[in-house]
Amino acid sequence: MFGEYSLGELGSILVMQGFAGLILFSVFLLMALGLAIIFGQMGVINMAHGEFMILGAYMTYLCSHLFEAYLPSLYGGYFFAAMIIAFLAAGALGLLVEWALVRRLYARPLDTLLATWGLSLIMQQAFRSTFGAREVGVELPQWMMGSLNVTGSIEVQINGLFVMGLTLLITAAVAVLLFKSKWGLQVRAVVANRTMSGAVGIDTRRIDRLTFGLGCGIAGVAGSAFTMIGSTGPTAGQLYIVDTFLVVVFGGAQSLLGTVASALSISQSQSALEFFLTGSMAKVLTLLMVIGLLMLRPQGLFVLKVRR
Amino acid sequence: MAATRTDSRSLELIGFALIALLIMVVLPLMLDIFRLNLVGKYLTYAFVAVGLVLCWGHTGILSLGQGVFFGLGGYCMAAFLKLEASSVENTRIQSTPGIPDFMDWNQLTELPFFWVPFKSLPFALIAVVAVPAIAAFILGAAMFKRRVGGVYFAIITQALASVLTILIIGRQGYTGGINGITDLRTLLGWDIRTDNAKYILYFVCCFLLLGIMLLARFVLASKLGRILVATRDQEDRVRFSGYDVANFKIFVFCLASAMAAIGGAMFALQVGFMSPSFVGIVPSIEMVIFCAVGGRHSLVGAVVGTLVVNWGKTLFSESFPELWLFAMGGLFIAVVLAFPRGLAGLVTDQLIPRLPHWRGWTHRQPSPAPAE
Numbered sequence: 087m088f089g090e091y092s093l094g095e096l097g098s099i100l101v102m103q104g105f106a107g108l109i110l111f112s113v114f115l116l117m118a119l120g121l122a123i124i125f126g127q128m129g130v131i132n133m134a135h136g137e138f139m140i141l142g143a144y145m146t147y148l149c150s151h152l153f154e155a156y157l158p159s160l161y162g163g164y165f166f167a168a169m170i171i172a173f174l175a176a177g178a179l180g181l182l183v184e185w186a187l188v189r190r191l192y193a194r195p196l197d198t199l200l201a202t203w204g205l206s207l208i209m210q211q212a213f214r215s216t217f218g219a220r221e222v223g224v225e226l227p228q229w230m231m232g233s234l235n236v237t238g239s240i241e242v243q244i245n246g247l248f249v250m251g252l253t254l255l256i257t258a259a260v261a262v263l264l265f266k267s268k269w270g271l272q273v274r275a276v277v278a279n280r281t282m283s284g285a286v287g288i289d290t291r292r293i294d295r296l297t298f299g300l301g302c303g304i305a306g307v308a309g310s311a312f313t314m315i316g317s318t319g320p321t322a323g324q325l326y327i328v329d330t331f332l333v334v335v336f337g338g339a340q341s342l343l344g345t346v347a348s349a350l351s352i353s354q355s356q357s358a359l360e361f362f363l364t365g366s367m368a369k370v371l372t373l374l375m376v377i378g379l380l381m382l383r384p385q386g387l388f389v390l391k392v393r394r
Numbered sequence: 395m396a397a398t399r400t401d402s403r404s405l406e407l408i409g410f411a412l413i414a415l416l417i418m419v420v421l422p423l424m425l426d427i428f429r430l431n432l433v434g435k436y437l438t439y440a441f442v443a444v445g446l447v448l449c450w451g452h453t454g455i456l457s458l459g460q461g462v463f464f465g466l467g468g469y470c471m472a473a474f475l476k477l478e479a480s481s482v483e484n485t486r487i488q489s490t491p492g493i494p495d496f497m498d499w500n501q502l503t504e505l506p507f508f509w510v511p512f513k514s515l516p517f518a519l520i521a522v523v524a525v526p527a528i529a530a531f532i533l534g535a536a537m538f539k540r541r542v543g544g545v546y547f548a549i550i551t552q553a554l555a556s557v558l559t560i561l562i563i564g565r566q567g568y569t570g571g572i573n574g575i576t577d578l579r580t581l582l583g584w585d586i587r588t589d590n591a592k593y594i595l596y597f598v599c600c601f602l603l604l605g606i607m608l609l610a611r612f613v614l615a616s617k618l619g620r621i622l623v624a625t626r627d628q629e630d631r632v633r634f635s636g637y638d639v640a641n642f643k644i645f646v647f648c649l650a651s652a653m654a655a656i657g658g659a660m661f662a663l664q665v666g667f668m669s670p671s672f673v674g675i676v677p678s679i680e681m682v683i684f685c686a687v688g689g690r691h692s693l694v695g696a697v698v699g700t701l702v703v704n705w706g707k708t709l710f711s712e713s714f715p716e717l718w719l720f721a722m723g724g725l726f727i728a729v730v731l732a733f734p735r736g737l738a739g740l741v742t743d744q745l746i747p748r749l750p751h752w753r754g755w756t757h758r759q760p761s762p763a764p765a766e
Binding site: 195200209373 | 553682
């Protein structure tokens with residue numbers, strides 16, 4: 087199958103495919119970050135995570151329309167405002183959900199899974215009733231359109247680069263928060279030993295709530311970034327939820343580094359396979375490989391020693 | 395506590411008799427054949443729910459991939475029916491007569507090798523149970539031997555449901571793609587589309603369901619059932635007592651899967667087609683909610699829950715389609731938060747203690763019988 091291509095072309099294909107993989111990596115990582123924080127810290131499975139993301143996406147969509155109508159001069163920068171709004175909206179909803187629902191179910195993780203699935207159904211229908219069943223897209227500001235020509239046959243899209251940059255930034259911010267801030271110290275203490283943390287005066291309930299809110303907020307930002315590279319529909323969140331969970335589980339639930347590594351390996355293998363096979367077979371093969379690897383290594387790639 | 399045990403045992407028997415009466419006598423008398431066929435379809439989901447009572451309610455293994463086994467069973471049955479429907483005379487107009495229509499549309503010129511054995515009914519019937527059970531065994535052995543459980547198991551089974559759906563949709567020529575396997579006509583020359591056949595199939599489905607409930611009851615009442623419950627509550631203690639917990643879990647998971655598969659096969663027979671929309675993530679998790687609404691510990695509850703939720707779904711989606719997802723979502727949350735023991739829990743915890751007659755009647759045997 088390589089007969090038709092020259093060596094140079096083959097190299098370009100490899101680079102382009104790698105770049106497509108990197109965009110997929112950014113998407114996976116952005117989605118998985120919020121989930122990893124929530125799942126890693128509290129052992130809570132948030133099945134509505136995809137919907138929090140879509141909430142962020144719809145917020146961006148709203149913002150772009152508001153800017154178009156009232157602040158056309160600032161249109162180029164609407165995306166930054168939209169990200170902040172998406173973070174706040176999804177985060178606030180996350181806090182509310184934690185207070186109303188999740189905190190009652192900490193002792194029953196499987197039930198949380200069902201309850202948050204119910205929440206996701208409600209959110210989907212709410213999106214559908216509010217924004218219509220059809221997929222919506224946002225218009226990119228001028229500076230984000232087009233692509234950079236690196237060489238004659240390799241070009242990279244600016245919006246893809248932007249999303250990648252954003253992912254790096256958010257990951258770095260989460261890492262700093264977790265490892266340098268007081269909140270992060272408390273979070274890590276609660277992960278390591280909940281009872282002892284409570285005994286030394288950490289308000290574990292407050293930490294839980296903040297963590298859940300932060301995780302949902304990051305999902306909102308992820309959704310916001312998502313509008314840069316694709317359109318949004320009410321059920322789009324569900325498409326990604328399985329991949330996201332596998333990324334988190336495969337990486338090792340408590341490890342930020344593991345999440346990054348597993349997002350990278352899953353996205354790269356999927357986009358590499360996509361070149362050889364059809365898209366659906368690539369996905370099947372990737373998922374099966376991950377499941378197979380999880381059977382060999384149930385705790386995921388990176389294991390953090392914690393006391394339960 | 396002997397009294398409470400006889401209580402719950404007689405209660406279960408009464409529930410069992412009531413459900414048998416409902417599906418075998420009351421519903422067939424009340425409903426026309428179209429509605430009865432719908433009920434028959436719901437009852438095929440009840441097979442899955444009964445399996446979930448075993449593996450989730452009593453053993454604590456939450457599988458979000460029961461649709462996989464339902465689908466495998468259904469596809470095995472549908473494969474046989476499809477081959478019978480695609481005789482050379484029926485498919486004269488195709489470029490390759492004698493193979494299923496969707497294969498012809500996808501430029502296949504001969505039957506794929508794994509379709510060939512499905513020409514025989516005995517093989518197909520064995521495959522209905524064996525294929526899903528083997529799949530469940532491989533998955534269960536790989537997971538439980540490595541002590542993967544709880545949330546991780548749920549996520550992996552969910553991923554598997556997604557894998558199978560993508561596979562079925564992607565390999566259209568071999569599986570019928572997103573439309574599924576449609577236009578099933580006869581079973582050994584017997585037309586399954588007539589009203590008469592629908593009645594017979596409905597009763598076959600009822601008998602199978604009751605049989606499976608009895609089997610589940612037998613398993614739960616045995617010593618094995620005790621170990622399963624003990625595994626759910628204190629897995630480590632059971633292990634330290636010298637039991638190989640993984641084997642018990644594998645067994646119950648395979649059993650639940652085989653039950654789901656029989657449901658799938660009855661689905662293909664009664665509804666006349668099988669498609670990936672009964673395999674994926676959404677149907678799989680809906681089957682869990684049927685079981686949760688009815689009461690995850692109660693066999694009878696699971697069947698009632700399945701009927702109630704599906705009935706509600708049909709009613710809602712006929713009159714207020716946009717409200718259905720709100721109702722369903724609310725139901726998920728309410729069941730988990732407010733009544734985790736489901737409808738069955740409501741009956742045993744709330745209703746029965748408020749019926750003084752009833753209590754007197756079971757405790758003091760030769761008591762004045764209630765007036766009615």
